[in-house]
Amino acid sequence: MNSSEALLIKEARLDSNSCIAKKDVDGVSKYWLDDFVQIAGDGSHTVGKAEIVADWKYMFSKSSPLFERIPETIVVSKGGDLAWENGKWDYKNAKYHGNYAAMWRKVNGKWLTQSELYVSLNA
Template sequence: MEQKQNEINIIQASRENSNAAIRKADAAGVAQYWMDDIIVISGEGGQYAGKKLLLEVFTEMFEDHPPVFERIPTKITIGDNGILAWETGEWNYKTEKFRGNYSAMWRKVKGRWLTQSELFVSLD
Protein backbone atom coordinates (compact mmCIF):
# COMPACT_ATOMS: atom_id res chain seq x y z
CA MET A 1 0.00 0.00 0.00
CA GLU A 2 2.82 2.39 0.87
CA GLN A 3 4.52 1.71 -2.49
CA LYS A 4 1.34 2.59 -4.41
CA GLN A 5 1.00 5.83 -2.44
CA ASN A 6 4.60 6.70 -3.33
CA GLU A 7 3.80 6.12 -7.02
CA ILE A 8 0.66 8.29 -6.72
CA ASN A 9 2.76 11.05 -5.14
CA ILE A 10 5.23 10.88 -8.05
CA ILE A 11 2.43 11.24 -10.61
CA GLN A 12 0.87 14.11 -8.64
CA ALA A 13 4.23 15.90 -8.56
CA SER A 14 4.67 15.34 -12.29
CA ARG A 15 1.23 16.84 -12.93
CA GLU A 16 2.04 19.84 -10.72
CA ASN A 17 5.33 20.35 -12.57
CA SER A 18 3.54 20.06 -15.91
CA ASN A 19 1.00 22.69 -14.81
CA ALA A 20 3.87 24.94 -13.70
CA ALA A 21 5.49 24.57 -17.13
CA ILE A 22 2.19 25.62 -18.75
CA ARG A 23 2.11 28.73 -16.56
CA LYS A 24 5.62 29.55 -17.83
CA ALA A 25 4.66 28.79 -21.49
CA ASP A 26 7.43 26.15 -21.46
CA ALA A 27 6.46 23.56 -24.08
CA ALA A 28 9.54 21.40 -23.45
CA GLY A 29 8.77 21.43 -19.73
CA VAL A 30 5.31 20.01 -20.42
CA ALA A 31 6.60 17.51 -23.01
CA GLN A 32 9.10 15.93 -20.61
CA TYR A 33 6.17 14.00 -19.09
CA TRP A 34 4.94 12.56 -22.42
CA MET A 35 5.74 9.23 -24.02
CA ASP A 36 6.97 9.46 -27.63
CA ASP A 37 3.71 7.90 -28.87
CA ILE A 38 1.32 9.97 -26.70
CA ILE A 39 -2.25 10.32 -27.93
CA VAL A 40 -4.31 13.37 -26.86
CA ILE A 41 -7.94 14.15 -27.58
CA SER A 42 -8.58 17.78 -26.77
CA GLY A 43 -11.68 19.25 -25.16
CA GLU A 44 -13.31 20.05 -28.49
CA GLY A 45 -12.41 16.65 -29.97
CA GLY A 46 -9.16 17.41 -31.80
CA GLN A 47 -6.83 14.41 -32.03
CA TYR A 48 -3.06 14.60 -31.68
CA ALA A 49 -0.72 11.63 -32.04
CA GLY A 50 2.93 11.69 -31.09
CA LYS A 51 5.18 13.77 -28.89
CA LYS A 52 6.80 15.52 -31.85
CA LEU A 53 3.48 16.83 -33.22
CA LEU A 54 2.12 17.73 -29.79
CA LEU A 55 5.31 19.62 -28.93
CA GLU A 56 4.89 21.66 -32.13
CA VAL A 57 1.26 22.40 -31.19
CA PHE A 58 2.24 23.53 -27.68
CA THR A 59 5.17 25.61 -28.95
CA GLU A 60 2.92 27.40 -31.44
CA MET A 61 0.16 27.81 -28.85
CA PHE A 62 2.61 29.43 -26.40
CA GLU A 63 4.14 31.84 -28.95
CA ASP A 64 1.45 34.51 -29.35
CA HIS A 65 -1.00 34.67 -26.45
CA PRO A 66 -0.09 31.77 -24.18
CA PRO A 67 -3.15 30.24 -22.58
CA VAL A 68 -2.92 29.24 -18.95
CA PHE A 69 -4.72 26.06 -18.03
CA GLU A 70 -4.32 23.41 -15.41
CA ARG A 71 -5.26 19.81 -14.80
CA ILE A 72 -6.39 19.13 -11.23
CA PRO A 73 -6.37 15.41 -10.36
CA THR A 74 -9.23 14.13 -8.25
CA LYS A 75 -8.11 10.50 -8.33
CA ILE A 76 -5.01 8.56 -9.32
CA THR A 77 -5.09 4.79 -9.35
CA ILE A 78 -1.99 2.61 -9.72
CA GLY A 79 -2.63 -0.71 -11.48
CA ASP A 80 -1.82 -3.95 -9.72
CA ASN A 81 1.03 -4.54 -12.18
CA GLY A 82 2.70 -1.28 -11.07
CA ILE A 83 3.23 -0.26 -14.71
CA LEU A 84 -0.02 1.53 -15.58
CA ALA A 85 -1.89 4.27 -13.76
CA TRP A 86 -5.14 6.11 -14.32
CA GLU A 87 -5.60 9.77 -13.45
CA THR A 88 -8.90 11.60 -13.59
CA GLY A 89 -9.85 15.11 -12.67
CA GLU A 90 -10.93 18.52 -13.83
CA TRP A 91 -9.22 20.97 -16.17
CA ASN A 92 -9.80 24.66 -16.60
CA TYR A 93 -8.35 27.67 -18.33
CA LYS A 94 -7.28 30.69 -16.34
CA THR A 95 -7.18 32.85 -19.49
CA GLU A 96 -10.32 31.58 -21.28
CA LYS A 97 -13.78 30.31 -20.33
CA PHE A 98 -13.05 26.66 -21.05
CA ARG A 99 -13.31 23.89 -18.48
CA GLY A 100 -14.16 20.22 -18.23
CA ASN A 101 -13.08 16.79 -17.12
CA TYR A 102 -10.09 14.72 -18.18
CA SER A 103 -8.50 11.33 -17.80
CA ALA A 104 -4.91 10.35 -18.37
CA MET A 105 -3.15 7.02 -18.77
CA TRP A 106 0.34 6.88 -17.30
CA ARG A 107 2.93 4.18 -18.03
CA LYS A 108 6.07 3.50 -16.03
CA VAL A 109 8.96 3.34 -18.49
CA LYS A 110 12.45 2.52 -17.20
CA GLY A 111 11.38 3.58 -13.71
CA ARG A 112 9.78 6.87 -14.79
CA TRP A 113 6.06 7.70 -15.05
CA LEU A 114 5.10 9.21 -18.43
CA THR A 115 1.74 10.12 -19.92
CA GLN A 116 0.66 7.72 -22.66
CA SER A 117 -2.73 9.25 -23.42
CA GLU A 118 -5.07 12.01 -22.32
CA LEU A 119 -8.76 12.62 -23.01
CA PHE A 120 -10.27 16.04 -22.33
CA VAL A 121 -14.00 16.76 -22.47
CA SER A 122 -15.17 20.36 -22.57
CA LEU A 123 -18.19 21.02 -20.37
CA ASP A 124 -18.91 24.66 -21.30
Protein backbone atom coordinates (compact mmCIF):
# COMPACT_ATOMS: atom_id res chain seq x y z
CA MET A 1 0.00 0.00 0.00
CA ASN A 2 2.96 2.28 -0.46
CA SER A 3 2.29 3.57 -3.98
CA SER A 4 1.11 7.15 -4.27
CA GLU A 5 -2.13 5.97 -5.91
CA ALA A 6 -2.83 3.52 -3.08
CA LEU A 7 -2.24 6.31 -0.58
CA LEU A 8 -4.80 8.48 -2.41
CA ILE A 9 -7.35 5.68 -2.06
CA LYS A 10 -6.53 5.25 1.62
CA GLU A 11 -6.95 9.00 2.18
CA ALA A 12 -10.33 8.86 0.42
CA ARG A 13 -11.41 5.95 2.63
CA LEU A 14 -10.35 7.74 5.82
CA ASP A 15 -12.14 10.92 4.70
CA SER A 16 -15.23 8.82 4.01
CA ASN A 17 -15.01 7.43 7.56
CA SER A 18 -14.80 10.98 8.91
CA CYS A 19 -17.91 11.93 6.92
CA ILE A 20 -19.78 8.94 8.37
CA ALA A 21 -18.90 10.13 11.87
CA LYS A 22 -20.44 13.52 10.97
CA LYS A 23 -23.49 11.92 9.27
CA ASP A 24 -22.43 13.69 6.07
CA VAL A 25 -23.92 11.53 3.32
CA ASP A 26 -22.82 13.91 0.56
CA GLY A 27 -19.26 13.69 1.88
CA VAL A 28 -19.37 9.89 1.79
CA SER A 29 -21.09 9.63 -1.58
CA LYS A 30 -18.64 11.95 -3.36
CA TYR A 31 -16.47 8.83 -3.64
CA TRP A 32 -19.19 6.71 -5.33
CA LEU A 33 -19.71 6.22 -9.06
CA ASP A 34 -23.26 6.76 -10.33
CA ASP A 35 -23.70 2.99 -10.80
CA PHE A 36 -22.16 2.17 -7.40
CA VAL A 37 -23.12 -1.25 -6.00
CA GLN A 38 -23.23 -1.88 -2.26
CA ILE A 39 -23.68 -5.34 -0.73
CA ALA A 40 -24.46 -5.08 2.98
CA GLY A 41 -23.20 -7.36 5.72
CA ASP A 42 -26.41 -9.41 5.61
CA GLY A 43 -26.16 -9.97 1.84
CA SER A 44 -28.78 -7.44 0.80
CA HIS A 45 -27.68 -5.21 -2.04
CA THR A 46 -28.47 -1.87 -3.59
CA VAL A 47 -27.48 -0.54 -7.00
CA GLY A 48 -27.12 3.11 -7.92
CA LYS A 49 -25.66 6.10 -6.12
CA ALA A 50 -29.00 7.96 -5.90
CA GLU A 51 -30.79 5.05 -4.23
CA ILE A 52 -27.93 4.38 -1.82
CA VAL A 53 -27.73 8.08 -0.90
CA ALA A 54 -31.46 8.01 -0.09
CA ASP A 55 -30.96 4.87 2.04
CA TRP A 56 -28.07 6.44 3.94
CA LYS A 57 -29.96 9.70 4.54
CA TYR A 58 -32.82 7.69 6.00
CA MET A 59 -30.39 5.61 8.09
CA PHE A 60 -28.69 8.73 9.46
CA SER A 61 -32.07 10.31 10.31
CA LYS A 62 -32.75 7.40 12.68
CA SER A 63 -30.53 5.99 15.40
CA SER A 64 -27.48 6.19 13.25
CA PRO A 65 -24.77 3.57 13.25
CA LEU A 66 -21.26 4.86 13.62
CA PHE A 67 -18.86 2.65 11.72
CA GLU A 68 -15.53 2.80 10.01
CA ARG A 69 -13.64 0.84 7.40
CA ILE A 70 -9.96 0.19 8.06
CA PRO A 71 -8.03 -0.69 4.90
CA GLU A 72 -5.53 -3.52 5.18
CA THR A 73 -4.60 -3.95 1.53
CA ILE A 74 -4.85 -1.66 -1.49
CA VAL A 75 -3.56 -2.93 -4.82
CA VAL A 76 -3.61 -0.74 -7.93
CA SER A 77 -3.80 -2.46 -11.31
CA LYS A 78 -0.87 -2.33 -13.71
CA GLY A 79 -2.98 -0.14 -15.98
CA GLY A 80 -3.47 2.29 -13.11
CA ASP A 81 -7.22 2.74 -13.50
CA LEU A 82 -8.58 -0.01 -11.18
CA ALA A 83 -7.80 -0.88 -7.59
CA TRP A 84 -8.68 -3.53 -5.01
CA GLU A 85 -9.11 -2.64 -1.35
CA ASN A 86 -9.89 -4.94 1.52
CA GLY A 87 -9.97 -4.56 5.26
CA LYS A 88 -12.05 -4.67 8.42
CA TRP A 89 -15.23 -2.77 9.25
CA ASP A 90 -16.53 -2.15 12.73
CA TYR A 91 -19.56 -0.46 14.26
CA LYS A 92 -18.51 1.81 17.11
CA ASN A 93 -21.98 1.83 18.70
CA ALA A 94 -23.23 -1.70 17.99
CA LYS A 95 -21.96 -5.27 18.02
CA TYR A 96 -21.52 -5.59 14.26
CA HIS A 97 -18.15 -6.08 12.58
CA GLY A 98 -16.60 -7.97 9.71
CA ASN A 99 -14.56 -7.81 6.54
CA TYR A 100 -15.07 -5.72 3.42
CA ALA A 101 -13.73 -5.41 -0.10
CA ALA A 102 -14.01 -2.54 -2.53
CA MET A 103 -13.33 -1.97 -6.21
CA TRP A 104 -12.08 1.50 -7.08
CA ARG A 105 -11.99 3.05 -10.54
CA LYS A 106 -9.94 6.09 -11.53
CA VAL A 107 -12.15 8.47 -13.53
CA ASN A 108 -10.79 11.78 -14.81
CA GLY A 109 -7.92 11.56 -12.34
CA LYS A 110 -10.10 10.86 -9.30
CA TRP A 111 -10.51 7.54 -7.46
CA LEU A 112 -14.19 6.54 -7.07
CA THR A 113 -15.75 3.41 -5.64
CA GLN A 114 -17.41 1.06 -8.14
CA SER A 115 -18.57 -1.50 -5.59
CA GLU A 116 -18.31 -2.53 -1.95
CA LEU A 117 -18.98 -5.90 -0.33
CA TYR A 118 -19.40 -6.26 3.43
CA VAL A 119 -19.55 -9.56 5.31
CA SER A 120 -20.82 -9.57 8.91
CA LEU A 121 -18.74 -11.84 11.13
CA ASN A 122 -20.40 -11.09 14.47
CA ALA A 123 -22.88 -13.98 14.37
